[in-house]
Amino acid sequence: MSGLDGLYQQIILDHSKARHGEGPLEHAQAEHHELNPTCGDELTMRIRLDPTHERIDEVAWQGNGCSISMASASVLVDLVRGTRVDDALALAEEFRMMLRSRGEGEPDEERLGDAIAFHGVSKYVMRVKCAMLSWVALEAAIAKSRSHDAL
Amino acid sequence: MTHTDADSVGSRTVADIRLDFPAFTQTSGGLAPAYLDSAATSQRPRAVLDAEREYLEHHLAPVHRGASAAVGLSTTLFEDARAEVARFVGAGDREVVWTENATDAINMVTLGIADANAGLGGADAARFALGPDDEIVLTEAEHHANLIPWQRLAAKTGARLRPIPVDEHGLWSIDDAAAAVSERTRIVAFAEVSNVTGYLAPVADMVELAHRHGALVLLDACQSVPHRPVDFGAMGVDFAAFSGHKMLGPNGIGVLYGRAELLDALPPARTGGSTITKVTMGTAEFLPAPHRFEAGTQPVSQVVALAEAVRYLDAIGMQEVARHEAAFAERVVEGVAAIPGVRIVGPQPGAPRAGLVSVGVDGVHAHDVGQFLDEAGVVVRVGHHCAQPLHRALGLTATTRASAHVYTTAEEADRFVEALAGVRRFFGVEQGVTA
Incomplete structure (x- = not known):
């Protein structure tokens, strides 16, 4: 798949319109607001952890942005809701590596799930930040949940 | 296409002027991209280089x-x-x-x-x-x-x-x-x-x-x-x-x-x-x-x-440059005004404006618009154009801007309009189109 269809795979277009996890979150332990100053896209990620703080019970986000950033946040929710915090962080790193690949290599579909649809974004350096916006916000929210910044 | 001010600048044709610019004469196969981002950075004629x-x-x-x-x-x-x-x-x-x-x-x-x-x-x-x-x-x-x-x-x-x-x-x-x-x-x-x-x-x-x-x-x-x-x-x-x-x-x-x-x-x-x-x-x-x-x-x-x-x-004459670019803007505004779901920012059709046109596309973020246009070989500026308070007043996060200079052709204006007309369908926000 090449060109625009490689970038805007149907799964991305679908998620950009039917956005999973978009909205407020009650009893969140942590939240983080992330801004992409070059385009003005912004997003607030909120997480609620289980009592042991090892699992993400619920995740939700609110934001404005392009189809890539909105779809990425939507896919993120599907992938990290109910997972262990450490697994979510590992996935974020895996996602980052894929986006830094400049379209090279074969991303691990088993690990990335639907997020593999963003592999095409890695060829568009100006759009990598769009795809990363929600994941960076998630990482920061997790870091906050483990520090005194928790809500 | 009729011969208009958009095809010439004073006594010179745009085609002739473009020969002065190495950026437009180096062909790498296929149609050269329409460079409509001169308001950000213009191309340079060989004499300047x-x-x-x-x-x-x-x-x-x-x-x-x-x-x-x-x-x-x-x-x-x-x-x-x-x-x-x-x-x-x-x-x-x-x-x-x-x-x-x-x-x-x-x-x-x-x-x-x-x-x-x-x-x-x-x-x-x-x-x-x-x-x-x-x-x-x-x-x-x-x-x-x-x-x-x-x-x-x-x-x-x-x-x-x-x-x-x-x-x-x-x-x-x-x-x-x-x-x-x-x-x-x-x-x-x-x-x-x-x-x-x-x-x-x-x-x-x-x-x-x-x-x-x-x-x-x-x-x-x-x-x-x-x-x-x-x-x-x-x-x-x-x-x-x-x-x-x-x-x-x-x-x-x-x-x-x-x-x-x-x-x-x-x-x-x-x-x-x-x-x-x-x-x-x-x-x-x-x-x-x-x-x-x-x-x-x-x-x-x-x-x-x-x-x-x-x-x-x-040598070209600034009065002629201004006239040429106004013709470009008029052509773009006229074309864009006919596209459903696309909003022209700034002076409305018929009002005077400089040689640049910014638009907002309903339901599609400007970066997605820019990506689509880029793929269609049309280079534009997308974003808040370093004017966040203005965009806030417009109620838009970002806009898509096409801008001209002496070397910009009427055909490039048309390519922008044509590509823009396909944006909402591609992103599935056109009325009657299901995603």
């Missing part, structure tokens, strides 16, 4: 220091270039200060005023000092370059920023300005041409309004000097700023214009070698303008090439 290379290969030497013949020639080229650029914008030779770019030029003014507030520059500079009772008036449509430096100056001096609000199209009028300007106003800053809306500011009325209240005028001329005839002296503005890279010239060179009397009194924000008359271990006295502002080694090759860009534009 050659002038820079010619200087670097044959005349490279310091300016204004040393005694060799080479220094003499380099200095002559440097100062002749200043005279050329000064003449182009209706300025005296001493009224053109070289800066890095227009942003730098505006900062030279705001930082200089802050220095005046700190007591630097003595009695001559005291006229610039601001206090808590003073106001700086600027429009809500300003580029961040003509906003943030004033914010910083206000914070340093206690002066207040007084915005001229824009309407839902991003437009303002002399009446809006008159409501904001008062006896408290010390400075009025605005763009002659908005980089987002293409609105042409009522410069003469603004200068009259400001001066009637004893305020100084700073004109952001970034989008006017490269595209239309400009005469700062005749306009009566006190300061102005523009950049070389938007007027077929090099990066790294800009101009601060100021009336000589003001520049001689404004404290130099950047100090160092070449700016002084007498230096002791404790003190320094500064040269008159322009050299008091030009600290350190100057970008001489860029200066020389900028003068060449001015000669190139002059």
